[in-house]
Amino acid sequence: MTTLAAPPTAFGRETFDAYVERLVEPAWVTERRQAAFDSYTELHGVELDPEEFKRVDLRILRPEKFALQTDASESAGFETRMQQARFAGHVAHVDGHCVRSELSEELAAKGVLFGDLATLLREHGDVLEPHLMTRGVRPETDRFSAWHAAYFTGGTVLYVPRGVVVKEALHSLIAHATDGVADFCHTLVVLEQGAEAVLLEETASANDDLAGLHVGAVELLLAPESRLRYVQLQNWNEKSFHFAHQSGRVEKDARLQWTVGGIGGKLAHVHQNVELDGRGADAEVNGVTFAIDKQKLSYFTQQTHHSPDTRSDLLYKEVLRDKARVVWRGMIKVDADAQRTDGFQRCDGLILSDDARADSVPGLEIEADDVRCTHAATAGRVDEEEIFYCTSRGLSEYEAMHMIVEGYFHEVYDRIAPSKRIAGWDDECDTPGDPLEVVRDTLSAAVLEKLDLGD
Amino acid sequence: MPSKLTIKDLHVSVGETPILRGVDLEMNQGEVHALMGPNGSGKSTLAYAIAGHPKYTVDGGSILLDGEDVLEMEPSDRARAGLFLAFQYPVTIPGVKVHDFLRHAISNVRNPDRKEGEELISMREFRKELRDRMSEQRIEPEFARRYLNDGFSGGEKKRMEILQLAMLKPKFAFLDETDSGLDTDAVNFVSESVRRLSTENEMGVLIITHHDRLLQYNVPSITHVMLGGRIVETGGAELAQELHTAGYEKIRERHPEAAVEQAEQEQVAGV
Numbered sequence: 108m109t110t111l112a113a114p115p116t117a118f119g120r121e122t123f124d125a126y127v128e129r130l131v132e133p134a135w136v137t138e139r140r141q142a143a144f145d146s147y148t149e150l151h152g153v154e155l156d157p158e159e160f161k162r163v164d165l166r167i168l169r170p171e172k173f174a175l176q177t178d179a180s181e182s183a184g185f186e187t188r189m190q191q192a193r194f195a196g197h198v199a200h201v202d203g204h205c206v207r208s209e210l211s212e213e214l215a216a217k218g219v220l221f222g223d224l225a226t227l228l229r230e231h232g233d234v235l236e237p238h239l240m241t242r243g244v245r246p247e248t249d250r251f252s253a254w255h256a257a258y259f260t261g262g263t264v265l266y267v268p269r270g271v272v273v274k275e276a277l278h279s280l281i282a283h284a285t286d287g288v289a290d291f292c293h294t295l296v297v298l299e300q301g302a303e304a305v306l307l308e309e310t311a312s313a314n315d316d317l318a319g320l321h322v323g324a325v326e327l328l329l330a331p332e333s334r335l336r337y338v339q340l341q342n343w344n345e346k347s348f349h350f351a352h353q354s355g356r357v358e359k360d361a362r363l364q365w366t367v368g369g370i371g372g373k374l375a376h377v378h379q380n381v382e383l384d385g386r387g388a389d390a391e392v393n394g395v396t397f398a399i400d401k402q403k404l405s406y407f408t409q410q411t412h413h414s415p416d417t418r419s420d421l422l423y424k425e426v427l428r429d430k431a432r433v434v435w436r437g438m439i440k441v442d443a444d445a446q447r448t449d450g451f452q453r454c455d456g457l458i459l460s461d462d463a464r465a466d467s468v469p470g471l472e473i474e475a476d477d478v479r480c481t482h483a484a485t486a487g488r489v490d491e492e493e494i495f496y497c498t499s500r501g502l503s504e505y506e507a508m509h510m511i512v513e514g515y516f517h518e519v520y521d522r523i524a525p526s527k528r529i530a531g532w533d534d535e536c537d538t539p540g541d542p543l544e545v546v547r548d549t550l551s552a553a554v555l556e557k558l559d560l561g562d
Numbered sequence: 563m564p565s566k567l568t569i570k571d572l573h574v575s576v577g578e579t580p581i582l583r584g585v586d587l588e589m590n591q592g593e594v595h596a597l598m599g600p601n602g603s604g605k606s607t608l609a610y611a612i613a614g615h616p617k618y619t620v621d622g623g624s625i626l627l628d629g630e631d632v633l634e635m636e637p638s639d640r641a642r643a644g645l646f647l648a649f650q651y652p653v654t655i656p657g658v659k660v661h662d663f664l665r666h667a668i669s670n671v672r673n674p675d676r677k678e679g680e681e682l683i684s685m686r687e688f689r690k691e692l693r694d695r696m697s698e699q700r701i702e703p704e705f706a707r708r709y710l711n712d713g714f715s716g717g718e719k720k721r722m723e724i725l726q727l728a729m730l731k732p733k734f735a736f737l738d739e740t741d742s743g744l745d746t747d748a749v750n751f752v753s754e755s756v757r758r759l760s761t762e763n764e765m766g767v768l769i770i771t772h773h774d775r776l777l778q779y780n781v782p783s784i785t786h787v788m789l790g791g792r793i794v795e796t797g798g799a800e801l802a803q804e805l806h807t808a809g810y811e812k813i814r815e816r817h818p819e820a821a822v823e824q825a826e827q828e829q830v831a832g833v
Contacts (some may be wrong), residue, residue, distance in 0.1 A: 307745060420696075490653070493653050495616065496653035496655070497663070498638040499613050499614070499638075499640075499646075499647055500637065500663070500667040500671075500730070501641035501666075502663075502666055503638050503677075504638070505678055510658050510662070511658065513657065514655070514657025514709070515657055516657065517656075517657030518657060519657075
């Protein structure tokens with residue numbers, strides 16, 4: 108059931124032509140859209156990669172239920188927890204349209220570009236042209252990438268010039284406010300040589316009832332010696348569909364720390380690729396997911412080592428309850444000349460109820476002979492003895508469960524937490540507003556909320 | 563007024579197997595009791611049943627704390643009411659920091675009506691207290707931010723239990739072989755800590771042990787002997803002394819019926 112007969116009419120030629128007609132953008136962008144639309148049409152005759160999609164039930168996706176919105180629904184307020192942190196800039200999209208774009212003057216003066224894709228394509232098309240869907244996410248990969256590349260709506264762009272170090276975090280919000288919305292937001296991060304940045308991105312639905320479709324793409328392009336910390340927290344309501352091609356390309360001696368959170372979604376499928384392109388490139392990939400009810404979350408991750416002396420380290424932690432299902436399929440690929448590769452992947456599942464199911468399938472494809480690659484996958488239940496131990500100390504069962512589930516995620520929190528430890532007392536040295544702490548708070552709040560539901 | 567714990571005719575089984583067959587025990591706050599008996603006689607079962615472990619089914623009898631029905635309480639409420647079990651094998655909880663765990667525990671025990679999400683005890687007050695207690699227990703400050711019992715040695719786990727005892731200040735503590743697996747110095751240290759805490763806090767202590775060191779520091783006012791799921795004899799400190807030197811042969815002879823049941827239980831448990 109992974110082959111659709113033809114492109115859905117709702118996103119067919121007529122819709123596409125009308126959409127392109129409305130857009131004001133450089134000719135090269137429109138040409139790329141046209142080519143992508145052709146791929147999109149062709150790819151409907153091509154079966155999706157069974158390795159990647161066999162556990163993803165696409166039958167529940169009905170594209171005709173969704174449509175592009177001509178403008179942002181007015182006054183949809185999004186007070187996300189993350190926004191309480193201090194940021195040097197914000198970009199927000201609602202229903203595919205930019206509603207907020209701010210950057211501190213100081214950073215703008217240094218040549219940093221941070222804003223919405225539609226505007227920046229008009230104003231700085233020459234800067235973006237070499238990067239937009241050329242090296243990271245390629246439109247012709249499959250029908251989802253082509254769909255996105257033909258229809259991409261707004262999106263967030265971060266461009267940091269050579270040698271510019273941005274210490275303050277930047278924030279990006281992708282939101283849905285209209286029932287039946289289809290959005291194709293694109294995230295493009297380009298760091299030139301030696302640049303540094305932190306970008307926290309989140310998705311949100313205005314309420315629990317609207318159904319939304321997100322077909323997105325993320326491209327993280329790191330030039331030599333650059334450093335990026337990027338978080339994307341998928342936090343849609345449980346009626347939303349989320350598809351995303353995400354690609355990180357890490358050149359010589361660059362470092363990428365990439366964290367994905369999967370909290371919301373009715374059905375989510377993320378194709379996450381990290382490619383170690385240059386000698387000494389380093390990527391740490393973290394995943395935290397909590398699925399309840401009938402949520403279905405799927406992750407297809409690849410760590411591809413193209414050069415020697417590169418390192419990749421992936422850790423996914425999943426919690427499931429009710430009838431939720433989480434699938435993780437991971438692959439480490441090592442090219443023949445990528446000697447002395449250090450590759451690691453691990454996926455742990457914590458299952459809170461009998462009907463929940465976690466499938467984890469790690470894999471290795473190694474062509475070099477001098478490498479160190481390991482993989483692991485575990486799945487288990489909450490130990491009744493752990494709960495009893497906690498309750499015997501006065502914690503309620505709910506508190507105990509919360510603590511244990513949060514503890515389960517702690518390994519990831521520890522990896523992403525800023526290093527600001529006071530000997531012995533790191534937990535509560537209050538630093539309100541620290542962006543990475545806020546990521547943790549957001550996840551923690553989601554854990555609380557999710558433990559409350561169901562049953 | 564000192565609190566009183568009264569256990570009457572307590573019957574407890576695990577799965578289909580009856581373990582306790584009518585236990586009677588009375589403790590007052592401030593008293594030190596020793597609970598002795600051969601392996602499989604039901605000592606740990608009694609401790610777990612008092613704490614409310616879900617695997618131990620109470621088939622009959624009662625446990626009252628100052629007249630309140632303990633058996634009606636959830637384990638959490640028992641802790642909040644002032645009961646504490648020091649585990650023989652403390653559980654490891656990865657990702658949960660000692661400091662965070664204890665702050666929640668103390669907030670609940672000191673404010674028994676506290677609901678989830680309500681305010682925790684003040685950070686400043688808690689930190690100071692934890693730091694002081696840790697130093698008394700000779701626990702390095704860095705343990706506060708380690709994950710609970712994760713990678714701790716046997717001795718460190720036991721000291722962590724005593725630290726919790728010191729922080730939670732229960733009315734009654736049940737020490738389930740707290741001295742097992744410790745070297746002599748560690749046993750001495752733990753024994754002395756228990757002695758000091760029980761005096762300071764007027765704690766009632768039930769010490770389950772095979773060794774006499776803990777009892778040398780904490781001389782029991784009352785010694786109970788379990789056999790076949792019952793307390794068959796109760797005496798003073800001299801009874802504990804006698805059992806250490808002479809073992810349980812005489813006890814078995816004096817209580818032939820319980821001895822038979824004990825033998826059966828040992829068989830089931832494969833002791």
